[in-house]
Amino acid sequence: MTSAAPFAGLRAALILALALAGCAPSGAPVSSLRATPVSFPNAEPLPPMRQFGATRPMPVLRPNAQIARDFLELSFQMESGRELPVLTRFEGPVALHVTGSVPPTARADIDKLAARLRAEASIPLRVVAGPAPAEGNVIVVEFLPRAQMQALVPEAACFVVPRVSSWDEYRAARRSALLDWATLTVRQRATVIVPNDTSPQEIRDCLHEEVAQALGPLNDIYRLPDTVFNDDNFHAVLTGFDMLVLRTYYAPELASGMTRAEVAARLPGLLARANPRGGSAAQSAPADPTPRAWIDAVERALGPRASDSARREAARRAVAIAQASGWTDARAGFAWFALARLSLSGDLETAFTGFLRAALIYRSRPGMEIQAAHVDMQLAAFALSAGQAEDTLTFVERSLPVVAQAENAALLATLMLLRAEALELLGRASEAREVRLDAMGWARYGFGPELEVRRRVAEIAALSPRARMAAAAQ
Template identity: 65%
Template sequence: MTVATQPAPRTRRLGRLLAGVGLSILLANCAAGPEASRAGPAPVAIAHPPLPPMKRFTGRPDTPSRRANAELARDFLDLSFLMESGRALPTLSRFEGPIAVRLGGAVPPTAVAEAQALVGRLRSEARIPVRLADGANPPHPAEGLVSVEFLPRAEMHKLVPEAACFVVPRISSWAEYRNVRRTKAMDWGTLATRERAAVFIPADTSPQEVRDCLHEEVAQAMGPLNDLYSLHDTVFNDDNFVSALSGFDMVMLRTYNAPELHSGMTRAEVAALLPKVLERVNPAGGKVRQSAPADETPREWVRAVETALGPGVSATGRRSAARRAVEIAERQHWRDGRAGFSWFILGRLSLNGDLETAFTSFLRAALIFRSHPGMEIQAAHVDMQLAAFALSAGQAEDTLIFADRAIPAARKAQNAALLATLLFVRAEALELKGQKAAAAAVRLDGLGWARYGFGSDDEVWRRLAEIRALSPAAQLNRAAAAVAAQG
């Protein structure tokens, strides 16, 4: 998320959980009935056993770029010379020369290792001359500087309530941002050359969210500023299905920082050089058949999506906005990721009270995502929702089908939160089949990934409890407790 003169929500927005893994316990509540949920005994504190060690991914996500270089050139120009608002950028701006990344503030325990891994990928895959600075090796005056500051979420949201994390130009600290946040200094469009940029990330968030924010915001500090809903295999997309830098992203970053280009070039000047640059950067792209360009995304669709996902809107208003997004997608005759995302949002927002619409919407999203190679992670998010429906209905075999085909995609995309949720669902399905030992092993595996995906122990146990509550066995237990409480 880049922030201009007037901060506006962009990619790492608070509503990102709608494209993530937050699973509504309302499925279970609806199945058990409102009286059961109201009449049940008061919750009591439960002493949980120690969690297993946190699991973490190694290496890079298995998400190679599959598009022709001519397509990549179009995407590069739209990512590099437009802001998300549709405003055109007159020239290219980037860091010229070596770059140092410096961590500051209340740095979370996992952040240093994540930053080291990110910097390593940027050097090896994007060929950017970047290093991680520290006390022993501080930034040099000749280096460009990307300062990553961690601060309490509540403090950050006092000034930018819509954002989960963001990047701004020309400054290096939160104190500077407070002083200049409403001035033209924050306008990326006025930059000739990038020399400093600051990334702000909550310190009190999950390890996965720390990684996701580092990947997206540091990438935008060193590369394109725009996000395009028409792209499906990138962090440069507001749907947030892709959470770690993909093969496409590394091609974009390597191209953005290619020696043939420099700050101050116009769109036409860059366009003239792109074929040769991409031929060198991505030789495989010259052998791929070119597809037709996606049509422009109407601003009214973007506004509908932002309303559905943004803060300060009633549940009714969110659902209405989601329906508008679907209507616009249908009117545009879309069958791409934007159409799938529209149905997915409507499905998520319909879980509270309209399960028929939710289920139908997820089926429509699944059909779209599964019809496009390369949208496996999008389909995995939908399969998780469909698995939850199957589990709530006591359909163990169907639950396993949905979970088992989604788990590999979650692993490949390195989404621990989604992976943990799928493993929890799978464990409950195995319980229904009487395979208790297998269920316990799968659940234990999920707990390790959940520590990375969800963060605090309390949040891990809460997520597990949500999934367990979907099982018919849990629903029967709640109903029995409600009857007992009524005497």
């Protein structure tokens, strides 16, 4: 980027950029401020929905000693910090039963997920329609309206619970010990609850994360950059690391009921076979704990219950803890990213600085490319608002391949729409139109209904100086 944007002149346009919050990872800091309403341009019919083909997961880059440590922390601890006494998993083939009002795109996404779990994690999983049987290993995926789900679980985008086979059984067992994962010795059934009235991408993302937790680890770890088992939610689909973890989880050398020590003793040989490029796991990696104070600060910054000022203060605490701890990993980048996002509505200099700090961290080592792409989207919005078309294209074009490989259609569409506006500024109108149409195809998967797609197109167009000049001329 050639220079910092003239902040005072960009304030109105960058407040509008808050509308881009919808393509941030679910759970990331999102300001409650909304953009000033913008009029939709005269629009031709939307193109067909675009969807991703075969998944190309990034290879696992970390050494097996680190992966062994991560596996144990993922498998023997819950997000709350509560220890799990033994490993639990499904023993034998698993039937994935799909019930409720299934959205049109969900069936193909479920089939694709199941095929990946069979091929990449060696889990004998088959998809079955209809109610679950009384016997056998069963995961139920039940679709229902978001309002119905959130009437009982208001802050959940989707969730998984053990020992029940339906929403009705969950309601009857709610707040009982039946739903306590820590009391399991073996898994036999679980139910994943997914809303059926949100975007195709959000439905798919829920399926990946919740089915993976139904099968395997119950923990999320902020320091891990390359996994869906992380509450920063940058990854949309199961990664190469996730499949390695699940393949190890279901290795024949392991079994339900094993203690942490028993699993740890078997991991070096398992990982040497499953991930030979990772070297030996015999030498344990040093512990790298995340203080509860940092987790609490991040959760307050991301949560909906605190005021905007309290959320920003919580993000500042997370940054301070990361700096005091000397972190240069995903946790440090996420703290800066959260602070920057929360500062967009009132402190553009802090926002801009935060995004730059996050970008430096995310680009400092391999494995954090999708995080860097999320930052590039924000920096591209700054550049476009400043009329810096070439800089906008630089941010966008270096991130497009990463985002496509990560299968994040919402982020892909947003980057392409920013690219289209930059091309318009450069006088390349016909090329801009082609990019915009392609972007809308991806937006149909990433954002859902036509009205939402057109709103996103209009909001991003309003970031451009062309829109401000047109508005001033009226």
